[in-house]
Amino acid sequence: MSQTQSLEVVDSLALLSLKVATNTFDLSSGMHHVSIRDQIVRAQLLVRDLQRGDPALESLLIVGGGVAGVFAALAAADLGVKEVVVVDVADQLFSLIRNVRERFVGPFMYEWPSAFFSDQSYPSHAQTPWRGSSMSPLHWKSAEPCSASDFAHLLTCKLDQRLRNSSIASPRIFLRVDRLDVKSFVRNFVRTEAIAAWDLLNGRARSARAEFSQGSVLDYQSRTHSPLRVRPQYVILASGMGQEDCTLVKVDATGNPYGGQNFTGQAFWANDSLRDSAKANEEIYIFGGGDGAMQDALRALTGTEHPLKILDHLQKDTATKVAIERHSAGLLALDRQGRQLATWTRGPESYQAIDKGCQVLASCLAQDSNVRRRVAEIRREGNGSVTLVVREPHFGKAYMLNRFLIHLFDACCKSGVQDGTPRMDFQLYFGWQPVGYRQIGTKHEVDIQELANHNNIRPCQPDVIVVRYGIERNSVPGTQMIQLSNRPSRQRTTLSRVELPFVAG
């Protein structure tokens, strides 16, 4: 480079943290922050940086038509990328969340106790400085969280509106593509691009780009079947997080891999019956120590759709509202500390400290009789109970709203205060794991073992079992497609943990 040439500095955090092979980026695998909003922002930042990093960018193939894939595609089209193609194996976009009526989502609800948690519009927000930000291909207004199925419907309507606007370039979207063809194309693409990069480094002309072709796939816009051919410069994998692990028992009482009768529960994104009124008289056991398990415990215990409804109920009582607000600065500080520490810490220490702090604040609040009464009132009337069994001595990665409410219910239930009505009970077991399962007729029997004392094994007879163990490591689609090793990877321990902004602007 001559001395007169200046070096242009471009943002590269997204490129570095999401790159998995030459000219190949993965929005899905092994990420730390993966709310729907995180995926939207992650997709936009990647496309922004890719375009700035390579002004010759003209052609992009995006694998997966969930929120990440669709937002990446629209962001790329908005930035003027000529050819943007999305392919999905499903026959509809947003297939993961499309028919889920029981889960409620909202881009900001889990930002509590930040001041702007209560409005679920995106990206603008009445209370925030980024109000009116235009840095999102799709915008929506929603005062409250909505069901995942309504959310998918809302995104579909917005997307269709956007695609009908012929004055802006649109991505092409193809459904029902063949999974094996995608996989072999991605592998071929990675190989071809690696060889081409080597050739370019050595001053040789690059070989032809790999072509992805399908004889007949469903064109989303025209709803007709047509052939597809594309030779992308870059591939963005947005094919989701992989298979959830919902199988209950992993080890037996001696710590060896479990080989006996087992139980496999429903996936997180499936419609369940936890909030049905009959469930208030049943014994519900939930296994897991993250957001999924906590969300289900709260839904089962209160019958509410999402945790903001619980908070709303608590805060309708002025004395309880004041008591919670007294602790909100402390909770916010804990939340920030937890998120920032997680960037720097791979092990569980960051969660341990934040969990302890949250537990202390919840116990303090539970000493207030107004708070205890209000917490008691929102537990469902019935003779049933919810038991949350966590293998670790504390919760894992979880939003402050879920973590705080669970600790508050735990502290208030331990205080034993009742309002005279029989209500669902709540029990929290830290440091216990399931070590045996039997089905006797329609009944379940589960043995749970205390990790600190292996001889302490308790048989329980749940009516309902929920297993929330997160994603199976070997099923992460990106890794499988590129055929990198299935062994746990250390490549992303830090960058995948960097927190994402609330909006991309």
Ligand SMILES: Cc1cc2nc3c(=O)[nH]c(=O)nc-3n(C[C@H](O)[C@H](O)[C@H](O)COP(=O)(O)OP(=O)(O)OC[C@H]3O[C@@H](n4cnc5c(N)ncnc54)[C@H](O)[C@@H]3O)c2cc1C
């Ligand atoms: C257990 C769990 C609980 C969660 N809870 C919440 C929550 O409460 N709130 C929240 O905001 N977020 C939550 N999330 C995160 C949320 O699910 C994701 O952020 C979001 O749905 C992911 O969007 P995505 O586009 O990355 O992936 P997905 O929505 O999974 O989309 C992936 C798409 O890729 C397609 N696909 C898969 N393989 C291929 C292939 N080989 N070729 C082509 N297409 C393919 C699929 O058909 C699918 O349409 C949760 C996630 C999990 C796993």
